Amino acid sequence: MRRIISILMENEPGALSRVVGLFSQRNYNIDSLTVAPTEDQSLSRLTLITSGDEARIEQITKHLNRIIDVVKLVDLTGGAHIERELMLIKLKATGARRAEVLRTVEIFRGQVVDQTDSTYSIQLTGTSEKLDGFLAAISDCKVLEVARTGVTGISRGTKVLAI
Amino acid sequence: MTGERTEQAELLSGGEMLIRALRDEGVKIIFGYPGGAVLHIYDAIFHQDHVEHILVRHEQAATHAADGYARATGKAGVVLVTSGPGATNAITGIATAYMDSVPLVVISGQVESRMVGTDAFQETDMVGISRPIVKHSFIARNAAEIPLLVKKAFHIATTGRPGPVVIDIPKDTTDPRVKAPYVYPSEISMRSYSAPEKGHPGQIRKAVDALLHAKRPMLYSGGGVIQGNAAEAVTRLARLLGYPITNTLMGLGGFPASDPQFVGMLGMHGTYEANMAMHYCDVLLCAGARFDDRVTNSDVKKFCPDATVVHIDIDPASISKTVTADIPIVGAVASVFEDMIAEIERSKAKPDADTLKIWWDQINRWREKDSLRIPEPENGLIKPQQVVKLVHEMTGGDAYVSSDVGQHQMFAAQYYGFDRPRRWINSGGLGTMGFGLPAAMGAQFAFPDAVSVCITGEGSFLMNMQEFATCMQYQLPIKVICLNNQALGMVKQWQDMQYGGRYSHSTYAESLPDFVKLTESFGHVGIRISRPEELRDKLTECFALKDRLVFVDVLVDPDEHVYPMAIKGGAMKDMILSKTERT
Numbered sequence: 001m002r003r004i005i006s007i008l009m010e011n012e013p014g015a016l017s018r019v020v021g022l023f024s025q026r027n028y029n030i031d032s033l034t035v036a037p038t039e040d041q042s043l044s045r046l047t048l049i050t051s052g053d054e055a056r057i058e059q060i061t062k063h064l065n066r067i068i069d070v071v072k073l074v075d076l077t078g079g080a081h082i083e084r085e086l087m088l089i090k091l092k093a094t095g096a097r098r099a100e101v102l103r104t105v106e107i108f109r110g111q112v113v114d115q116t117d118s119t120y121s122i123q124l125t126g127t128s129e130k131l132d133g134f135l136a137a138i139s140d141c142k143v144l145e146v147a148r149t150g151v152t153g154i155s156r157g158t159k160v161l162a163i
Numbered sequence: 164m165t166g167e168r169t170e171q172a173e174l175l176s177g178g179e180m181l182i183r184a185l186r187d188e189g190v191k192i193i194f195g196y197p198g199g200a201v202l203h204i205y206d207a208i209f210h211q212d213h214v215e216h217i218l219v220r221h222e223q224a225a226t227h228a229a230d231g232y233a234r235a236t237g238k239a240g241v242v243l244v245t246s247g248p249g250a251t252n253a254i255t256g257i258a259t260a261y262m263d264s265v266p267l268v269v270i271s272g273q274v275e276s277r278m279v280g281t282d283a284f285q286e287t288d289m290v291g292i293s294r295p296i297v298k299h300s301f302i303a304r305n306a307a308e309i310p311l312l313v314k315k316a317f318h319i320a321t322t323g324r325p326g327p328v329v330i331d332i333p334k335d336t337t338d339p340r341v342k343a344p345y346v347y348p349s350e351i352s353m354r355s356y357s358a359p360e361k362g363h364p365g366q367i368r369k370a371v372d373a374l375l376h377a378k379r380p381m382l383y384s385g386g387g388v389i390q391g392n393a394a395e396a397v398t399r400l401a402r403l404l405g406y407p408i409t410n411t412l413m414g415l416g417g418f419p420a421s422d423p424q425f426v427g428m429l430g431m432h433g434t435y436e437a438n439m440a441m442h443y444c445d446v447l448l449c450a451g452a453r454f455d456d457r458v459t460n461s462d463v464k465k466f467c468p469d470a471t472v473v474h475i476d477i478d479p480a481s482i483s484k485t486v487t488a489d490i491p492i493v494g495a496v497a498s499v500f501e502d503m504i505a506e507i508e509r510s511k512a513k514p515d516a517d518t519l520k521i522w523w524d525q526i527n528r529w530r531e532k533d534s535l536r537i538p539e540p541e542n543g544l545i546k547p548q549q550v551v552k553l554v555h556e557m558t559g560g561d562a563y564v565s566s567d568v569g570q571h572q573m574f575a576a577q578y579y580g581f582d583r584p585r586r587w588i589n590s591g592g593l594g595t596m597g598f599g600l601p602a603a604m605g606a607q608f609a610f611p612d613a614v615s616v617c618i619t620g621e622g623s624f625l626m627n628m629q630e631f632a633t634c635m636q637y638q639l640p641i642k643v644i645c646l647n648n649q650a651l652g653m654v655k656q657w658q659d660m661q662y663g664g665r666y667s668h669s670t671y672a673e674s675l676p677d678f679v680k681l682t683e684s685f686g687h688v689g690i691r692i693s694r695p696e697e698l699r700d701k702l703t704e705c706f707a708l709k710d711r712l713v714f715v716d717v718l719v720d721p722d723e724h725v726y727p728m729a730i731k732g733g734a735m736k737d738m739i740l741s742k743t744e745r746t
Binding site: 009010013014017018021025055058059062063065066068069070071163 | 290291294295298299300302319353354355356478479480483484487
């Protein structure tokens with residue numbers, strides 16, 4: 001089962017390595033990870049994707065909570081939520097291909113953020129599934145480079161992760 | 164931290180602040196070894212006499228000694244080591260304390276801040292290396308924050324599920340030329356850390372209800388009962404209900420071994436009756452234990468198949484980690500037990516006497532197996548179990564007993580019979596050979612007038628024997644009882660049982676030192692015992708030498724095995740009872 005866990009932690013040196021270290025120590029997976037300070041500079045928000053059955057996820061959240069630097073966390077997948085990932089992709093596009101790529105970018109509501117005679121750099125935001133869908137749609141093109149941020153997310157409604 | 168007192172606050176260097184903060188924290192003794200990165204701190208130690216520093220002979224021993232001190236007293240043990248090899252030598256001791264949830268504060272020197280990351284002389288990333296084996300760690304950024312880090316370190320190490328905390332201190336932050344106002348915070352609160360205390364009342368009611376309606380109840384208590392000072396509460400609850408109780412290796416002394424309700428230790432080398440009662444129980448109350456694989460045997464699906472499991476632990480991550488709890492209770496064991504006792508007394512309910520009698524009759528039939536009977540000595544050889552029994556007798560069963568790891572550890576656990584908590588000091592989780600002697604030092608420093616015994620084997624003893632020098636320097640009258648079977652006994656036992664008796668690198672009889680001469684060369688007393696008939700007299704002689712360290716080299720039957728022993732892959736009821744008998 002895929003889970004999105006969002007963590008508020010002390011913005012201290014070493015905090016990130018404690019979280020990441022836990023996953024390798026206890027043989028849990030991290031599929032993606034994104035972290036940055038919040039509006040309160042003393043806190044960072046880390047969002048990660050992991051997978052496992054109910055018991056495993058329970059252990060993961062308990063062990064995360066045990067880390068002294070972790071202030072609070074939420075399993076976003078436990079309720080309605082919004083998730084987003086950003087992807088920058090550079091691909092080779094020449095001749096008739098160029099128009100075709102632009103059409104696909106438009107369908108996926110992406111933006112061309114840079115271009116040369118032979119390449120397009122495209123920015124795309126959405127769920128990971130949507131980004132995967134875009135990659136499938138342009139699979140005929142030569143992809144030169146892909147940079148994805150990993151998923152971040154927030155609960156729907158009035159529910160918040162804050163202290 | 165209060166700022167108002169800054170005006171009158173004394174100006175101290177970082178090194179002085181560290182020692183002053185330890186003193187303000189109530190620390191009387193620290194175990195350490197000097198080196199370049201901590202010399203400013205050692206100079207601060209030189210200028211005061213409130214905190215006593217014990218010079219060990221290896222940093223691993225400093226951590227084990229502080230660990231032994233912590234286990235015997237319940238207070239945090241404190242360690243001071245230098246950077247690089249000083250820090251890495253401390254690692255085994257930190258891991259030992261972490262696995263057994265022992266409160267330690269380990270202060271490690273670090274190269275100067277500006278040198279960090281340059282592969283400087285004696286530089287190592289202590290916070291990185293120790294990260295998976297500490298409860299938390301800090302790096303001091305400047306002198307002024309040292310008191311706060313010390314306060315936080317003790318708070319974290321000693322509350323909740325205890326554990327080791329590292330404070331890494333770069334040399335420049337202790338520079339005697341740089342002074343800052345010293346303020347020791349009287350209290351600490353951390354938004355990201357709070358220790359659970361009371362258990363959930365609804366869960367406690369459910370647990371009490373399950374216990375009172377049990378047909379075949381079983382109480383199983385572990386190291387958390389010792390660490391959480393809950394032995395008295397556990398004992399009262401067990402007696403109130405009249406139920407059978409077992410202790411884990413870490414939990415021995417949590418309930419008096421001499422009490423008829425005690426069915427012995429459980430697990431891999433537990434008694435027949437304890438393991439049978441575990442397997443067939445219908446309600447299992449687990450308190451401060453973690454269903455270790457040395458208890459449950461390898462296949463948890465076969466563990467206590469009929470039991471409703473109540474699990475009390477201060478650490479939520481321990482609950483339902485390996486065995487799913489039907490009634491989980493997160494809280495301090497002592498507080499939860501007090502609430503359970505109050506609930507039972509309030510409800511005025513009692514367990515059904517007839518049902519309980521049927522269960523006790525069954526347990527007493529299992530007891531008749533007498534699974535810890537000591538085999539008759541053969542070929543004039545001493546049985547190691549006899550030695551432990553005699554040590555119990557001669558110390559009135561009330562010594563601080565440390566052990567190393569292997570057969571002797573199991574014999575000590577099975578045969579000493581601990582009636583009180585904090586008397587049994589052993590490395591249960593990590594299983595660290597070399598733990599015993601320095602841990603016995605820690606207990607002896609904590610209680611100078613008590614009897615501190617180290618039951619060891621010749622293999623383990625050789626791993627930290629340099630501490631004999633420390634024992635001489637501080638005149639520690641420890642009694643080291645070495646069950647010398649001239650082999651790595653537990654390895655050899657497994658090789659006998661699973662590898663057709665092929666003793667791959669587990670024997671070394673021809674190269675053992677003369678332990679009596681070795682002991683004497685350090686200035687201590689050495690005694691050798693090789694025949695059963697001289698055992699009593701010579702052990703008496705050993706314990707009569709009250710102010711001397713005595714090493715007793717007892718040559719024991721090299722072919723003795725530890726029994727009972729769990730059958731790999733089986734349930735708790737599946738045991739090997741002797742070289743010829745299985746369940």
